[in-house]
Amino acid sequence: MKLSDFIAEDSILVDLTATDRNGVLREIVQSLADHGHLNQDDVEPIVRSLIHRENQGSTGFGKGVAVPHVKHERCKGMVGTIARSSRGVDFAALDRAPVYTIVLLLSPQDEPDKHLEAMENLFRHLQKDTFRKFLRQSTTVEEIVDLIREADETPAR
Amino acid sequence: MKPRPGSHISAAAGRWKVLQDTVEQQTNKEVLRQVVIRNRQGLHARPVMQFVDLANRFPCEVQVRKGKLQVDGKSPMEMMLLEATQGTVLQLVAVGDDADQAATALAKLVESGFGEEM
Numbered sequence: 431m432k433l434s435d436f437i438a439e440d441s442i443l444v445d446l447t448a449t450d451r452n453g454v455l456r457e458i459v460q461s462l463a464d465h466g467h468l469n470q471d472d473v474e475p476i477v478r479s480l481i482h483r484e485n486q487g488s489t490g491f492g493k494g495v496a497v498p499h500v501k502h503e504r505c506k507g508m509v510g511t512i513a514r515s516s517r518g519v520d521f522a523a524l525d526r527a528p529v530y531t532i533v534l535l536l537s538p539q540d541e542p543d544k545h546l547e548a549m550e551n552l553f554r555h556l557q558k559d560t561f562r563k564f565l566r567q568s569t570t571v572e573e574i575v576d577l578i579r580e581a582d583e584t585p586a587r
Numbered sequence: 588m589k590p591r592p593g594s595h596i597s598a599a600a601g602r603w604k605v606l607q608d609t610v611e612q613q614t615n616k617e618v619l620r621q622v623v624i625r626n627r628q629g630l631h632a633r634p635v636m637q638f639v640d641l642a643n644r645f646p647c648e649v650q651v652r653k654g655k656l657q658v659d660g661k662s663p664m665e666m667m668l669l670e671a672t673q674g675t676v677l678q679l680v681a682v683g684d685d686a687d688q689a690a691t692a693l694a695k696l697v698e699s700g701f702g703e704e705m
Contacts, residue, residue, distance in 0.1 A: 463660055486633065487632075487636050487637070491663045491664050491667075492663065493664070497632065499632065517629070524640075524663060542627065542672070543629065543672045544628055545631065546630070546631060546670050546671070547670060549632065550667060550668055550669075550670035551629065552667075553665075553667035553668055554668055555591075556664060557662075557664040557665060557668070574653070
């Protein structure tokens with residue numbers, strides 16, 4: 431599975447307006463809906479379950495990255511996107527550090543294995559210092575899109 | 588009887604090995620446990636965080652193996668690479684004074700299905 435299989439490039443946000451965790455989650459889900467990846471009516475229920483999920487245990491994996499995600503009945507297929515915060519957001523991350531890069535992933539409820547596969551792919555790239563650094567430093571959508579395509583072209587393992 | 592050439596060397600090396608092993612056992616005790624992922628959702632983010640959280644309470648080193656892949660059991664990013672679905676067999680390797688306690692606690696957590704639906 432490739433990053434571009436589940437990252438909606440048109441919904442990427444390079445400069446988040448919201449500065450708090452819940453606001454950031456809402457802004458990203460709204461972007462996905464605005465680009466036709468979700469129904470507008472589904473924004474609120476999905477945001478609510480993302481917040482609920484986040485409260486159960488932070489998806490702030492450390493090193494400035496959070497990967498909020500949820501399996502939701504309203505999701506017909508796996509979809510996600512990337513957002514950047516220049517100021518940093520408090521995600522109650524494992525290392526307590528602010529989060530600058532957020533990769534949000536929404537999956538249907540009945541495909542746990544596919545969800546794990548997408549996460550494995552994502553973290554294979556996220557654990558590379560250079561990938562995280564470039565993501566954090568990208569100031570345009572084009573730069574992030576290039577980064578994703580480049581990552582997809584690197585050999586699987 | 589004529590001694591085999593080099594036998595005194597191997598005997599000395601053997602004694603050294605025993606001595607070394609004793610030291611290793613005291614300072615670098617290694618415990619291996621095999622576990623199976625029981626919960627339906629597999630080793631997704633929440634269980635990974637639970638695992639890493641528990642692993643970090645022990646000073647010993649914790650590695651997790653799936654086939655040829657080995658990751659640091661204290662790093663959530665590396666743990667996500669296991670892509671361990673329901674039924675996946677993993678090896679937990681703990682190295683350190685508290686290796687026994689760590690391996691036992693972590694194995695128990697995995698086998699309990701992380702409190703999720705099995």
